[in-house]
Amino acid sequence: MSLAPRDAAAATAPTRSGQSAPPAHVAIIMDGNRRWAEARGLPIPLGHKAGAEAVRRTIEACVEQGVGWLTLFAFSSENWLRPAEEVRALTGLLRLYLRSEVATLAKEGIRLRVIGDRSRFGDETMREIARAESVTAHGTRLNLTVALSYGGRAEIVAAARAIAEAARDGRLDPASLDEAGFGRRLFTADMPDPDLIIRTSGEQRLSNFLLWQAAYAEFVFQEVLWPDYDAEALADALREFGRRERRYGARTG
Template sequence: MSGPLSGPPSHVGIIMDGNGRWATARGLPRVAGHRQGAEAARRTVRAAVDLGIRHLTLFSFSSENWKRPMTEIEQLMELLRRYLRSEIVELHEQGVQLRVIGDRERLAPDIVRLVEEAEATTRDNRRLTLVMALSYGARQELTSAARALAREAAAGRLDPEAIDEALFASRLWTADLPDPDLLIRTSGEMRISNFLLWQLAYAEFVFTERLWPDFGRDDLASAINEFGRRDRRFGAAASTG
């Protein structure tokens, strides 16, 4: 499992950062940056399909984002509603399956309903799995998995000694998805911000100065090319060639 890779990564995760800075630089309200960010998401999904990526996870709204001003949260939720209503037909036609991970209990009931309808409509699609991380926090996910295993052990249904990495991973919200091969973060920030902490253990990271609203096919292709030049050793010694 070592050496430069050929072909695109199977699973790409993206931390979509920079909407607010994009808007501020243009003297626009933050919601304008979020609107352009939604357009960037559309472009990126189409590009992912064209480039042969099988799984794409977008960090759309974090559990920490609930701390933002209520006006901004309401604007983001309305953009989410519009996306779920307007994009599902195209995603379905493209063979894209939509999945949502995160704490749905904090989302409005109508948004939960739209999510469930979109997931049901696209369930059998196999060309690309688009995962939207909504109201998502990796520490919350890990705590939830640990709590689920603890309940099973306390009920006598699980021997604690049987808990290994595979069993723990099976209790995560991404249980039936491969771990990301590549993480991209836009806007020049170099941190993972409580995103897929377990799943990113062996991912390659690409950080770009591009603000998310300006991100497009060329940026995704460039990150994939960079990924292809990496020597992924998974803890093994470097290949000697």
């Protein structure tokens, strides 16, 4: 399976069966773990644990559907403001997932990358992240990116700061800067922009996720809570994407 980024025309070209090709890059705002647990009278950490199982199902479904890039919004920069007990449960689950799943990801040909301010998780977790990225670096079936301690505004500010410093030091002519040059300073520098952004649990907002990269993405909002997400839910979103006409700002008709 080729995972090279596709151009705009290829992203919507019909397949041999007459169906639209799957989006090259799907990004998902995984929402609803807390509500799922509360609706069942369960502790919040069990909702996050159930959400981790949904991640496994979604990765498998993306491979089956021919999606080459999957980005999951797992922990936002604002999530640090949640109750300390919940944050500890989330970070503990993250370390457990990295330790228990990395061998399977490598075996299945899935490359894992993490974007965001990983330094906030501490040395132990940073080592686990680096190990997981190294072990899975040669995967070609699916590019899996997990956004951790990530915020779109902070990402843009960091890129702007790097550009300003380069201009100050004489390493960059500001007049030469274009959108592509700016994009190369983002966490997602070597990734295609998302074609489809999905948000679960019925909420309809980006919540500071991939603000720059979402310029021409299609959005699908689904009522399903994240722990209940499965292959059929993903297929529903992909079918909706297939019905969209993508213009990339060009006029038609």
